[in-house]
Amino acid sequence: MPVKKNHKKLIGLAVLTIISALLLFPIFWMLSVSFRPNGEVLLIPPQWLPKTFTIDAYKRVLTNPNHLRSFLNSYLISLAVTLFTLLLGSFAAYALTRYDFSGKKLIINFLVITQTFPLVLLSIPYFEVIVKLGLYDTKLALILVYLSLSFPFSILMLRSYFAEIPHELEQAAMIDGCSSFQAILYVTMPLSVPALIATGLYTFLLSWNEFLFATVVIESIQNRVVTISIYSLLSEFVTDWAAMMAFSVLACLPVIIVFTLLQKQVVQEIMGGAIK
Amino acid sequence: MGLDNYFKLFKDAIFYKAFFNTVKFTAMTVIFHFVMGMGLALLLNQKTNTNFFRGIIIIPWLLPSIVVAMLWILIYNPFGVLNGLLKSLGLLSNFKTIAWLGSPSTSLLSVTVTNIWKGYPFVTIMFLSGLQAIPGELYEAGKIDGASPVKAFFYITLPNLRGVVLTTLVLDGIWSFRLFDLIFSMTGGGPINSSEVMATHIYNTAFRLFKPGYASAEGVIMFLILLPISLYYARQIRLDY
Numbered sequence: 001m002p003v004k005k006n007h008k009k010l011i012g013l014a015v016l017t018i019i020s021a022l023l024l025f026p027i028f029w030m031l032s033v034s035f036r037p038n039g040e041v042l043l044i045p046p047q048w049l050p051k052t053f054t055i056d057a058y059k060r061v062l063t064n065p066n067h068l069r070s071f072l073n074s075y076l077i078s079l080a081v082t083l084f085t086l087l088l089g090s091f092a093a094y095a096l097t098r099y100d101f102s103g104k105k106l107i108i109n110f111l112v113i114t115q116t117f118p119l120v121l122l123s124i125p126y127f128e129v130i131v132k133l134g135l136y137d138t139k140l141a142l143i144l145v146y147l148s149l150s151f152p153f154s155i156l157m158l159r160s161y162f163a164e165i166p167h168e169l170e171q172a173a174m175i176d177g178c179s180s181f182q183a184i185l186y187v188t189m190p191l192s193v194p195a196l197i198a199t200g201l202y203t204f205l206l207s208w209n210e211f212l213f214a215t216v217v218i219e220s221i222q223n224r225v226v227t228i229s230i231y232s233l234l235s236e237f238v239t240d241w242a243a244m245m246a247f248s249v250l251a252c253l254p255v256i257i258v259f260t261l262l263q264k265q266v267v268q269e270i271m272g273g274a275i276k
Numbered sequence: 277m278g279l280d281n282y283f284k285l286f287k288d289a290i291f292y293k294a295f296f297n298t299v300k301f302t303a304m305t306v307i308f309h310f311v312m313g314m315g316l317a318l319l320l321n322q323k324t325n326t327n328f329f330r331g332i333i334i335i336p337w338l339l340p341s342i343v344v345a346m347l348w349i350l351i352y353n354p355f356g357v358l359n360g361l362l363k364s365l366g367l368l369s370n371f372k373t374i375a376w377l378g379s380p381s382t383s384l385l386s387v388t389v390t391n392i393w394k395g396y397p398f399v400t401i402m403f404l405s406g407l408q409a410i411p412g413e414l415y416e417a418g419k420i421d422g423a424s425p426v427k428a429f430f431y432i433t434l435p436n437l438r439g440v441v442l443t444t445l446v447l448d449g450i451w452s453f454r455l456f457d458l459i460f461s462m463t464g465g466g467p468i469n470s471s472e473v474m475a476t477h478i479y480n481t482a483f484r485l486f487k488p489g490y491a492s493a494e495g496v497i498m499f500l501i502l503l504p505i506s507l508y509y510a511r512q513i514r515l516d517y
Contacts, residue, residue: 009322012319012322015319016319016320016326016329019316019319020329020332020333023333023336023393023396024332024333024335024336026336026347026348026351026393027335027336029347029350029351029357030343030347033350041350042353042355042356043355043360044355044359044360044363045360045363045364046356046357046360046361046364109510112509112510112513113506113507113510115447116447116450116454116502116505116506116509117454117499117502117506118453118454118474118475118478118495118498118499118502119454119456120454120456120475120478120479120495121478121492121495121496121498121499123479123482123483124478124482124488124491124492124495125492127482127483128488205338208340209339209340209341209342211340211341211342211457211460211461212456212457212460212479215483216483226340227340227341227342230340230342230343230346231342231346231461233346234346234349234461241350244346244350245346245347245350248343248346248347251340251343252338252339252340252343255338255339255340256335256338259334259338260331
């Protein structure tokens with residue numbers, strides 16, 4: 001009996017290995033192309049590993065001041081959005097958890113519905129509002145737009161977490177002499193660190209990966225973010241595929257590093273938020 | 277003015293083309309996600325430690341859409357790895373090349389395959405968490421009553437997963453229906469509108485042809501199509517107020 005069970009397990013793992021290898025082949029291809037000279041990219045039959053291993057493509061990306069600036073812009077914008085979302089989002093989420101007021105149900109349902117709203121429809125009025133505010137082609141405009149995109153889901157995520165923290169804990173702190181704000185600061189917030197991390201990562205990912213509004217709101221090269229910089233490489237006369245893939249790898253790195261470090265809680269927290 | 281934009285829209289052949297492309301794109305995505313997600317979730321839901329696979333299988337979902345788009349443009353290149361692979365396997369004659377994104381007959385299909393690849397981790401992880409929530413006693417009881425693994429799947433697993441599957445696929449459908457960045461950056465809706473979906477059509481009308489009113493009219497129609505589905509989704513997820 002145990003032998004048979006082991007066989008089953010082994011077959012299961014073997015099938016998993018083969019399927020994962022097939023599914024992740026495109027990622028392998030991205031890495032493989034990024035380390036070769038352009039002459040080896042479009043060959044038939046394809047060459048699985050670089051014949052001449054080179055990091056020239058990475059050098060070309062990292063020595064280009066425009067590309068570097070787009071990395072800086074993306075970090076700046078994503079971090080700012082994350083910070084403000086966590087700060088203001090946790091206030092809103094707290095109010096929607098602990099206080100009862102008329103229209104609360106409506107607000108929560110509205111937050112859920114916004115998750116399904118066609119963003120391309122929003123891009124038209126957003127563009128006009130941003131132009132009227134005199135913010136067209138500024139990083140501030142992108143920060144504002146991304147904040148409006150990240151709030152609903154972040155608030156829902158934090159709210160579902162706050163709801164699981166017993167209110168009695170805060171009440172006990174208040175009996176011990178804390179003000180209600182202190183009770184939140186010293187009791188609820190420290191307990192919510194996992195949810196804050198997950199929400200922060202979700203927000204960072206959203207801002208870092210966003211493309212549509214970046215094309216609508218930003219025009220000049222010095223305000224470009226990473227996604228737009230990568231896209232702009234496509235329109236060049238002869239596409240430098242090795243550099244394109246190197247750029248892509250660099251753009252994926254922060255996301256993948258953080259997620260592999262914090263994988264378990266974060267992924268379940270974020271994905272669970274879509275359903276709970 | 278008034279409803280002019282709407283009347284014009286209903287006579288616009290590209291609008292209908294975009295609508296049916298969107299429906300095709302969404303339907304294919306959801307069907308394949310269901311099959312792949314279910315298969316992978318069942319494989320990952322073993323007693324052996326599958327944490328490593330869970331970790332790596334999620335990667336496509338984390339990548340920026342623009343990176344996924346560029347990567348697949350390279351894969352679909354007439355001299356790219358997909359054609360090369362087909363030729364090595366003898367499935368494509370050496371004198372032929374397929375321009376996957378460049379020909380109207382394959383562009384929508386190619387974009388859909390890319391979207392299926394990018395989105396499968398979400399569906400898989402949701403199904404997996406649903407599977408793990410099914411109490412093990414149910415399977416033990418089934419075993420005692422003599423249920424085969426196949427029967428256990430149809431009579432225990434599927435009925436218990438129904439809620440998770442429905443909500444996940446509804447959300448997946450909504451996201452695919454409104455998808456913009458992947459299709460826009462891969463084909464721009466072309467060639468000759470063959471991969472035009474509603475989202476790219478709205479964008480191109482508003483920001484390339486500078487007709488924001490006309491584009492908004494189409495956007496409103498898209499919103500109205502999605503609204504009942506969104507309301508259904510909002511009802512399905514268990515919110516405690």
